């Protein structure tokens with residue numbers, strides 16, 4: 001049975017931010033096109049479990065409408081204990097235990113939706129199998145960095161690069177095992 005991979009799929013400005021400091025992500029609208037989803041539908045088809053930080057969860061809820069991950073197991077990282085809400089579980093333990101628990105069942109890949117704190121938690125432990133970053137043609141100047149400072153460097157190999165008419169460039173990297 002294939003190992004269920006842990007995948008990051010996220011948009012960032014050319015200067016490496018995923019949101020303005022106040023959480024604003026309206027700049028993502030600059031690449032929104034009715035006829036282009038930048039591979040999201042194909043990607044999400046490979047996913048049945050989503051992990052996100054509490055701030056990202058709140059941002060998603062703030063959009064209203066149907067929860068985009070209805071039907072998927074969803075784990076929201078938070079140091080505050082909260083009661084599960086349907087398939088949304090709040091989690092405050094270690095990333096190792098969470099992945100062990102998820103991988104006890106066979107299934108599809110695992111999506112780390114963000115934000116930067118959630119990615120950092122798994123990156124620090126070398127648990128991310130692939131990074132797909134959609135670079136938006138904008139310099140935000142300030143904001144929440146995609147990657148936090150980290151004591152370890154991580155070499156990557158490029159596995160896919162796609163350019164789009166909107167100017168978005170999508171890069172997928174996998175860590176080089178040493």
Ligand SMILES: NC(=O)c1ccc[n+]([C@@H]2O[C@H](COP(=O)([O-])OP(=O)(O)OC[C@H]3O[C@@H](n4cnc5c(N)ncnc54)[C@H](OP(=O)(O)O)[C@@H]3O)[C@@H](O)[C@H]2O)c1
Nearest residue numbers: 011019023053054055056059077078079114115116117118
């Ligand atoms: N550009 C994109 O594609 C994209 C994608 C995703 C998110 N975003 C943006 O990113 C921003 C949020 O990113 P962020 O880095 O500030 O926050 P985040 O990672 O979404 O959430 C941070 C929260 O996660 C919890 N957390 C962090 N480490 C934890 C640990 N070790 N154990 C348990 N809980 C832990 C804490 O929740 P508590 O405070 O409840 O303890 C913390 O406040 C939002 O503006 C969102 O819109 C952008």
